[in-house]
């Protein structure tokens with residue numbers, strides 16, 4: 001899909017990457033399109049005003065949320081919405097309705113979604129276009145348990161149907177290749193922030209993934225524990241994974257290169273309790289994507305991989 005990216009979208013991706021890399025705040029709106037918040041804010045306000053004066057139909061509201069990262073948390077500014085309301089999630093159990101009916105209705109106003117209810121929680125498949133309507137679609141599959149002490153677990157695909165494959169492996173968890181867009185301790189997202197905010201965060205993650213695919217490096221701050229992980233996946237100009245705020249070349253790169261391969265692998269195994277090569281989307285999850293969400297994974301099977309809690 002990247003091969004066919006028009007030159008203006010390559011430019012757009014580069015610009016967004018630069019913004020993320022200097023930690024400018026970005027926002028997602030209608031369908032997951034990512035914008036630089038501050039630079040575009042006036043323009044967005046202007047559009048809202050002109051649409052309002054043209055008397056656009058009721059229910060056709062303009063949408064944007066924005067975040068700014070400060071002290072490890074995201075603050076959200078509410079804007080109106082652009083897309084018309086989608087079908088509400090028609091769940092049969094009281095549990096599903098009370099936890100997720102309103103949430104999935106809101107989500108359907110922003111993203112094309114499919115939902116399914118299972119015994120242990122709901123599945124949501126959401127399509128996002130981080131570069132806008134002419135850009136590539138990415139497809140998230142999100143497990144949302146009824147037990148909200150358990151965090152959602154999600155995967156991202158570059159396409160669905162035959163030949164469906166994960167969008168990329170950068171910043172996915174070991175060993176199940178689920179999206180690693182934030183860690184719980186950061187309080188970047190919690191259930192009270194809602195599903196729209198969750199998919200928006202994933203859309204920014206997908207944009208970084210696309211940037212990495214096109215330009216070969218990951219824009220913006222990132223986590224990366226262990227010499228093997230960093231030296232395999234990180235470019236020198238990227239942020240180091242140790243939260244120093246320095247570039248990798250100015251931080252852990254030299255010492256990582258001095259760790260011999262066997263020691264690096266042993267450290268990785270100690271941190272992640274698996275081998276580096278063991279990172280694969282679970283078969284039940286891949287199967288759902290290949291079948292275009294006509295079948296849904298067993299949630300217990302999708303969660304059967306040990307939770308990722310690397311020893312620090």
Ligand SMILES: [Zn+2]
Pocket residue numbers: 240241242243244251252
């Ligand atoms: Zn470092």
